[in-house]
Ligand SMILES: [Zn+2]
């Protein structure tokens with residue numbers, strides 16, 4: 028089969044790889060659509076020690092089942108393979124499973140014509156759903172999981188407060204779209220990339236600004252701030268912007284260290300919540316939300332052929348793409 032393989036620093040190569048065959052309990056899937064994630068970009072930059080080349084990346088995938096009990100059905104993959112036995116798995120927090128494995132990291136990923144994955148990791152697509160839209164399920168579930176955690180900590184429903192989203196990649200944009208769908212009327216989003224700002228503006232779900240040129244009265248004025256970038260500078264902005272008693276959701280993983288204002292966090296009783304991935308239930312809810320149209324027409328997705336994956340990676344690297352998500356399509 029053909030696959031897009033991470034072969035070394037800032038290099039992905041479209042080449043021939045062995046076609047995988049399913050073991051017991053697994054299904055073989057023909058990939059129809061697979062998104063490029065920020066974490067795939069980290070790997071490409073050599074910044075993720077867990078992803079070692081040569082490796083087929085990609086974990087945001089939809090396709091058709093070629094073997095086993097779901098034969099012929101369209102599915103989305105749950106890329107997190109968990110033990111189902113530990114305390115976290117049994118209490119509904121499988122994303123925290125210490126034994127969790129991820130396709131595109133611990134196993135070959137979905138930037139390929141075919142993949143094998145446990146049957147329990149498949150979600151059936153609603154009838155007639157476009158697999159390109161379905162490939163957004165994973166980032167949408169990440170945003171939805173963050174919002175569920177935030178709602179538990181907020182003292183008022185999101186519909187009664189203002190929200191700031193830092194970062195207009197797919198997780199940031201999907202967070203804004205989900206907040207809008209949950210009735211939040213005042214949402215601001217910032218991104219340093221002007222092409223992306225324009226794309227986010229077209230969705231009309233939020234106001235958009237350049238962090239170089241921030242609006243007045245940003246400080247202390249948002250019940251909810253979502254940092255979908257995770258750098259020292261974005262965390263500083265997030266803590267400045269959050270209102271006393273408010274919540275900061277930290278999703279981005281760009282920089283692990285750096286200074287931040289613990290004095291304000293303390294004096295203003297800010298709740299800071301780290302959030303990572305999703306559960307199977309979050310994926311099901313995200314798939315339904317995408318299918319129902321609650322998150323808009325998703326016309327901001329850019330489709331490219333998997334064989335052009337290398338140029339997609341370099342365009343993302345250089346900030347030349349206006350799309351918050353590029354989805355790769357293997358040739359059928
Ligand atoms: Zn992802």
Ligand SMILES: [Zn+2]
Nearest residue numbers: 110113116124
């Ligand atoms: Zn577990």
